[in-house]
Amino acid sequence: xxxxxxxxxxxxxxxxxxxxxxxxxxxxxxxxxxxxxxxxxxxxxxxxxxxxxxxxxxxxxxxxxxxxxxxxxxxxxxxxxxxxxxxxxxxxxxxxxxxxxxxxxxxxxxxxxx
Amino acid sequence: xxxxxxxxxxxxxxxxxxxxxxxxxxxxxxxxxxxxxxxxxxxxxxxxxxxxxxxxxxxxxxxxxxxxxxxxxxxxxxxxxxxxxxxxxxxxxxxxxxxxxxxxxxxxxxxxxx
DNA sequence: ATACTTACTTACATAAAGTAACCTTATTAT
DNA sequence: ATAATAAGGTTACTTTATGTAAGTAAGTAT
Numbered sequence: 413x414x415x416x417x418x419x420x421x422x423x424x425x426x427x428x429x430x431x432x433x434x435x436x437x438x439x440x441x442x443x444x445x446x447x448x449x450x451x452x453x454x455x456x457x458x459x460x461x462x463x464x465x466x467x468x469x470x471x472x473x474x475x476x477x478x479x480x481x482x483x484x485x486x487x488x489x490x491x492x493x494x495x496x497x498x499x500x501x502x503x504x505x506x507x508x509x510x511x512x513x514x515x516x517x518x519x520x521x522x523x524x525x526x
Numbered sequence: 527x528x529x530x531x532x533x534x535x536x537x538x539x540x541x542x543x544x545x546x547x548x549x550x551x552x553x554x555x556x557x558x559x560x561x562x563x564x565x566x567x568x569x570x571x572x573x574x575x576x577x578x579x580x581x582x583x584x585x586x587x588x589x590x591x592x593x594x595x596x597x598x599x600x601x602x603x604x605x606x607x608x609x610x611x612x613x614x615x616x617x618x619x620x621x622x623x624x625x626x627x628x629x630x631x632x633x634x635x636x637x638x639x640x
Numbered sequence: 641a642t643a644c645t646t647a648c649t650t651a652c653a654t655a656a657a658g659t660a661a662c663c664t665t666a667t668t669a670t
Numbered sequence: 671a672t673a674a675t676a677a678g679g680t681t682a683c684t685t686t687a688t689g690t691a692a693g694t695a696a697g698t699a700t
Contacts, residue, residue, distance in 0.1 A: 418550060425623035426553075430544035432657070436532060439540075448678055454531055462680060484666060484677050494626045501622055504614040505603060509539035509655060512608045546688075562647055572689060577648060597697060598646050 418452070428472050429498065433457055433465050438474065438495060439502050445478075445490035541610065542586050547571055547579050552588065552609060553616050559592075559604035585607070 429435055436455050440446065446454075452462050466489060469475035474495035480486040491498075543549055550569050554560065560568075565579075566576050580603060583589035588609040594600040 418554070420619075420629055422553070422620060423550065423622045424562045424629065425619065425627045428627075429619070430546070430549050432544070435540050436537065436682095437546050439536070440532065449676095452637070454558050458660090459679065460659085460681090461657065464657095467589045484675095487678070495621055497626055501615060501618040504618050505539060506533075506536055506541070506604055508611055509533070509535045513535045513542075514609055515534055515538065563645095566647095569675070572691090573648065574650090574690085578688095598644095599696075601647065 428468075428474070429501075431465070431468070433461060434469060435502075435505075437462070437465055437469065438491065438498055441475065441489060441491045441495065442499055442502060445488045447486060447488055451489065474498075528595055542582075542588070543615075545579070545582070547575060548583060549616075549619075551576070551579055551583065552605065552612055554590065555603060555605045555609065556616060559602045561600060561602055565603065588612075 415438070427472070429438070433455070436457075438500060440451055440454055448459075448462065448466075451457070452459060455462070457465075466475055470477055472494075473492055476490055476492050478488045480488065543552070547569070549599055550571075551565060554568055562573075562576065562580075565571070566573060569576075570584055571579075580589055580591070587606055590601045590604055590606050592604070594602065622626075
């Protein structure tokens with residue numbers, strides 16, 4: 413791959429992982445298997461997009477979905493080997509963000525919390 | 527940062543770097559300073575989006591823009607220290623893509639190339 | 641004067657993301 | 671029996687982002 417073109421594998425990988433929310437979902441699942449509503453709450457993502465993105469990632473072989481027919485039904489999402497193999501990418505990303513990213517401003521206090 | 531929330535620095539960093547095209551532009555600039563049309567050709571990105579994204583990245587302190595008043599004017603884009611510090615993230619990403627990503631199909635031969 | 645080059649902009653169409661309300665199956669409370 | 675609650679979504683609709691193509695500005699070269 414020279415200066416004038418991008419490796420197509422790299423490009424494809426980037427398109428999968430850098431799609432909006434995908435990286436944050438994978439990062440969240442690196443903490444361990446989780447159910448839908450846990451991810452939804454942690455990331456503040458809408459159900460519609462979480463559902464769509466989990467399906468994309470499952471289709472790419474990065475996420476797996478296990479159904480436990482308890483009551484109410486429990487569905488757990490976890491990473492496959494392919495997904496867990498992304499861990500070093502996120503470790504490096506964490507190093508970078510803690511070294512170089514500063515927050516613009518503190519979030520305003522929640523008026524309901526007082 | 528516990529299971530129920532994402533580190534806001536990490537989230538902010540991810541939003542910057544995983545915005546569409548941003549990662550590929552940074553990866554391209556890791557090869558060295560380049561001008562607008564070189565990046566445009568290498569990534570097959572439209573001028574409109576490249577212009578927009580380079581401005582975003584310059585605003586985030588990741589990319590710098592140098593104007594050389596030659597003729598015609600030469601404008602070079604390069605990475606700042608903050609941008610170069612992302613190199614390990616992309617090295618890990620390259621490792622992952624070469625280990626786990628396979629291409630769906632070979633691109634059809636260009637009918638003009640024969 | 642006309643055409644060419646680089647580095648962009650503008651205008652417009654299409655696709656993706658965000659928001660809110662609703663659905664389905666099952667369980668428990670009244 | 672009926673209502674309320676819960677998980678895990680889906681549907682309909684609005685807003686924002688992306689893609690495409692054409693146009694602009696400054697400075698030569700012919």
